[in-house]
């Protein structure tokens with residue numbers, strides 16, 4: 560087991576499988592969030608389901624998400640360290656065969672998403688007042704409307720969604736490659752499943768801050 564974790568392939572498999580757990584959550588969370596367009600009652604009911612309706616399920620999901628995020632970030636970090644150690648001096652000329660903008664932003668995009676997640680939890684789940692002074696424990700709808708009433712948060716979220724798009728596009732393709740499901744294709748837009756997942760998640764989430772900013776949700 561330890562041998563597996565110590566190998567680079569093992570870390571890639573761990574990174575991929577934990578990534579899949581996170582994709583599953585993100586798809587469900589996006590669908591749940593779209594209920595904001597059905598009004599406060601419906602949205603608050605979704606938030607209650609997420610937070611405490613069936614407390615055993617809530618905590619099982621939280622532990623699974625926490626473990627997944629930690630292992631995902633740790634394996635990514637350690638693989639990066641290995642890559643850097645293996646090539647301390649940059650290539651004079653870099654001409655990648657199948658590198659895309661998405662693959663090249665995985666590391667720093669991933670760091671942004673991690674910081675975003677901390678701010679997001681502080682704002683909507685933990686109720687940190689410096690992030691959202693009017694936070695109400697049972698008022699998810701109101702919290703979201705107040706947060707996105709501020710342009711700063713709309714921008715922070717939309718930038719996060721942009722990196723999420725790239726991260727999911729490259730990440731879901733990479734995990735399919737690691738597990739041997741997808742074939743190597745040089746043309747990025749032929750990666751149809753990763754493209755669809757990334758677009759659906761990103762557009763779905765983005766509709767929420769945009770809906771508030773445009774006054775459709777208030």
Ligand code: HEM
Pocket residue numbers: 585588592606607609610617620621624676679680683684699703716723764765767768
């Ligand atoms: C526009 C985008 C999003 C909106 C409007 C949104 C909204 C919310 C709200 C209102 C809550 C708190 C629910 C409650 O406890 O009452 C929440 C919790 C959460 N969100 Fe989001 N979210 C968004 C995007 C994301 C993304 C992209 C991720 C992951 C990368 C994420 C991960 C989480 C997690 C892990 C929780 C905590 C669940 C728990 O309490 O166990 N969210 N979100």
